[in-house]
Amino acid sequence: MNVPILPTISTLFIVISAIFVGFGWYQIMRGNRQTHEKLMLWGAFFALAFFLVYASRTIFSGNTSFGGPEELKLAYHLFLFFHILLATAAAVFGIITLLHAFNKRFAKHKKLGRWTAVIWLLTAPTGVVVYVLLYVLYPGGATKPMIDAILGT
Numbered sequence: 001m002n003v004p005i006l007p008t009i010s011t012l013f014i015v016i017s018a019i020f021v022g023f024g025w026y027q028i029m030r031g032n033r034q035t036h037e038k039l040m041l042w043g044a045f046f047a048l049a050f051f052l053v054y055a056s057r058t059i060f061s062g063n064t065s066f067g068g069p070e071e072l073k074l075a076y077h078l079f080l081f082f083h084i085l086l087a088t089a090a091a092v093f094g095i096i097t098l099l100h101a102f103n104k105r106f107a108k109h110k111k112l113g114r115w116t117a118v119i120w121l122l123t124a125p126t127g128v129v130v131y132v133l134l135y136v137l138y139p140g141g142a143t144k145p146m147i148d149a150i151l152g153t
């Protein structure tokens, strides 16, 4: 299997981040605040690492277009759009969730934190599906400017 290195690394970072968030949630449910804080900060660190790798690829080389069969193109792009929507919501919610925690607004933190964690836990598997469709099941297509790769133009 011949997969490109940067998308593989960034997809791994999303998965690692989601694992930290899952365990971080479990720890706060058991009342372990310090462990929760540590695990969530690691989760945020890997989410940021994912974003930095992804953004630098986008800026320096563009995004890969779908290389699979024509009849799957629309389904792929709808799914990719759904994944991007989830990832963007998780990023915005994640920043606000962290700010609530740092400013000790824990009631708000808890309420939003649940949404952040659920959305991030959905972002990771949908990201893996995009990765598998784009690089594993089918050979990646040409690299294009971001907007063309997203819209399939």
Ligand code: HEM
Residues within 6 Å of the ligand: 021, 025, 028, 029, 033, 036, 037, 040, 041, 044, 094, 095, 097, 098, 101, 102, 106, 107, 109, 110, 111, 113, 114, 115, 116, 117
């Ligand atoms: C983006 C990162 C984070 C996420 C997604 C997150 C998520 C959550 C969730 C889902 C809960 C509620 C658990 C439940 O009862 O079901 C919670 C509670 C809590 N979190 Fe976080 N958390 C994050 C970062 C932090 C950080 C950095 C701190 C420490 C400064 C922190 C401190 C707390 C505390 C003290 C509670 C308990 C609140 C209460 O029971 O009133 N969290 N968090």
